[in-house]
Amino acid sequence: MDLFDQKKENKSLTSLIFEKIREDILNGRYATGDKLVEIKLADELGVSRTPVREALKQLELDGLVDNIPNRGVVVKGISKKDIDDILAIRLSIEGLVGQWSAERILDHEIKELEEIYDLMEFYSQKGDVDKIFELNTKFHETLYQTTKSRYLEGVLNDFQLFIKTARNSSLKSEGRIQSALEEHRQIVAALKNHDVEAARNALVNHIANSNINIKNIVQLEEEKLKAEMTEMTD
Amino acid sequence: MDLFDQKKENKSLTSLIFEKIREDILNGRYATGDKLVEIKLADELGVSRTPVREALKQLELDGLVDNIPNRGVVVKGISKKDIDDILAIRLSIEGLVGQWSAERILDHEIKELEEIYDLMEFYSQKGDVDKIFELNTKFHETLYQTTKSRYLEGVLNDFQLFIKTARNSSLKSEGRIQSALEEHRQIVAALKNHDVEAARNALVNHIANSNINIKNIVQLEEEKLKAEMTEMTD
DNA sequence: GTTTACAAAATTGAATAAGATTTAATTTAT
DNA sequence: ATAAATTAAATCTTATTCAATTTTGTAAAC
Numbered sequence: 375m376d377l378f379d380q381k382k383e384n385k386s387l388t389s390l391i392f393e394k395i396r397e398d399i400l401n402g403r404y405a406t407g408d409k410l411v412e413i414k415l416a417d418e419l420g421v422s423r424t425p426v427r428e429a430l431k432q433l434e435l436d437g438l439v440d441n442i443p444n445r446g447v448v449v450k451g452i453s454k455k456d457i458d459d460i461l462a463i464r465l466s467i468e469g470l471v472g473q474w475s476a477e478r479i480l481d482h483e484i485k486e487l488e489e490i491y492d493l494m495e496f497y498s499q500k501g502d503v504d505k506i507f508e509l510n511t512k513f514h515e516t517l518y519q520t521t522k523s524r525y526l527e528g529v530l531n532d533f534q535l536f537i538k539t540a541r542n543s544s545l546k547s548e549g550r551i552q553s554a555l556e557e558h559r560q561i562v563a564a565l566k567n568h569d570v571e572a573a574r575n576a577l578v579n580h581i582a583n584s585n586i587n588i589k590n591i592v593q594l595e596e597e598k599l600k601a602e603m604t605e606m607t608d
Numbered sequence: 609m610d611l612f613d614q615k616k617e618n619k620s621l622t623s624l625i626f627e628k629i630r631e632d633i634l635n636g637r638y639a640t641g642d643k644l645v646e647i648k649l650a651d652e653l654g655v656s657r658t659p660v661r662e663a664l665k666q667l668e669l670d671g672l673v674d675n676i677p678n679r680g681v682v683v684k685g686i687s688k689k690d691i692d693d694i695l696a697i698r699l700s701i702e703g704l705v706g707q708w709s710a711e712r713i714l715d716h717e718i719k720e721l722e723e724i725y726d727l728m729e730f731y732s733q734k735g736d737v738d739k740i741f742e743l744n745t746k747f748h749e750t751l752y753q754t755t756k757s758r759y760l761e762g763v764l765n766d767f768q769l770f771i772k773t774a775r776n777s778s779l780k781s782e783g784r785i786q787s788a789l790e791e792h793r794q795i796v797a798a799l800k801n802h803d804v805e806a807a808r809n810a811l812v813n814h815i816a817n818s819n820i821n822i823k824n825i826v827q828l829e830e831e832k833l834k835a836e837m838t839e840m841t842d
Numbered sequence: 843g844t845t846t847a848c849a850a851a852a853t854t855g856a857a858t859a860a861g862a863t864t865t866a867a868t869t870t871a872t
Numbered sequence: 873a874t875a876a877a878t879t880a881a882a883t884c885t886t887a888t889t890c891a892a893t894t895t896t897g898t899a900a901a902c
Contacts, residue, residue, distance in 0.1 A: 466701055622885095677893090
């Protein structure tokens with residue numbers, strides 16, 4: 375595989391492989407229960423076992439795989455229950471994001487959020503969903519940065535990544551992009567005024583709405599999957 | 609070093625080394641900015657470079673060290689600001705712990721918490737502070753388990769570990785053990801009744817008090833340190 | 843005295859080999 | 873057919889090697 379021929383951005387092979395496998399798990403290429411064999415992955419990626427092992431050890435810490443000593447690693451992945459859990463935890467933290475961000479955000483960060491907002495508006499008019507996905511993720515990542523808390527940022531970035539697929543499908547549902555845009559607008563406005571309470575409310579409101587939407591989508595997709603399954607056996 | 613002569617509990621060398629170095633960082637044996645050289649650590653621990661490398665990669669993901677490609681890893685550690693951050697985040701999540709625990713706790717888990725509580729009471733009468741530290745950590749770990757949420761559990765266990773030192777010193781302050789015991793009692797009582805609101809309140813109250821205490825201790829210790837520093841230069 | 847240049851040393855990154863250990867699968871013996 | 877023994881497969885760990893990169897030490901140049 376030529377993915378790793380020229381190393382990018384001064385990153386180690388290990389971290390590239392880590393991100394690749396993580397992506398493959400979160401995108402569903404590897405399903406829960408799949409066994410990840412070091413030498414297979416190494417051959418597949420065209421590297422030696424060493425960086426693969428290191429990446430797998432990191433994935434273990436990330437909770438995406440189980441590493442049973444002397445037996446190897448199996449994929450854990452993200453279940454529907456996991457998504458529910460993450461959404462609830464996220465909801466109970468995002469108020470703090472609003473508070474800290476309103477207190478600590480810098481002028482250039484406000485500008486950055488405004489730019490992302492404008493771009494989202496632009497691409498929503500063009501109907502470019504992929505760009506919107508990307509910008510939506512970036513909006514929240516940038517927001518997390520403004521809190522100046524590496525722990526808050528770390529936890530929420532992880533969560534965001536874990537539920538990425540569900541989040542993206544949810545944005546496709548009727549009218550969600552428009553409402554999300556309006557919610558983003560309110561968040562930015564509150565932050566611009568450094569209004570702690572307004573920022574808290576705007577963020578909690580946004581995440582609560584997002585959660586409802588994501589849960590609906592996950593539910594729908596599960597039912598669709600079930601219908602397909604019964605169709606198969608009929 | 610004979611720490612790793614006979615491997616414990618079916619754990620890999622890598623994870624033992626990971627825990628050892630993490631412990632050394634959190635206990636202050638390695639200070640922020642210290643460089644961790646693979647071969648030195650390997651010699652020190654009497655193992656080869658490979659498991660040390662894997663452990664360091666895990667520590668990087670844990671946020672306790674920075675890994676700069678081709679330059680090595682340096683210790684990040686936990687600053688006073690980090691502790692403040694973690695306390696605030698913890699406070700905003702623990703309500704959820706109360707809720708989920710009250711909804712999902714099993715009978716045998718209630719018994720387990722009661723036993724830990726009884727033991728803490730016993731050792732507090734004996735004045736065995738180390739045992740109390742241990743039991744206090746165990747109480748909260750057990751509590752996190754009862755939520756049946758691997759993410760909530762994971763995040764909070766990490767946080768608890770990161771602020772372990774501060775938490776322990778805080779328990780030493782006058783009367784804190786007694787008040788903490790009373791708060792634990794209220795938590796268990798609420799959980800036993802599966803009373804969601806009461807559990808939320810009891811937990812938020814406990815964590816809020818704990819936070820105040822920890823902040824005071826951290827503040828005091830910092831001032832003491834500063835006083836010593838100026839004493840040196842006088 | 844400070845800076846610059848360059849070679850040497852040290853460290854990490856990655857690959858590979860090899861033996862030990864553990865687990866899983868297969869065969870053999872009863 | 874079950875139990876025991878053997879074989880096979882995969883991981884764990886050590887060890888060695890080479891390349892790439894950074895750091896250090898030294899000397900020349902300003």
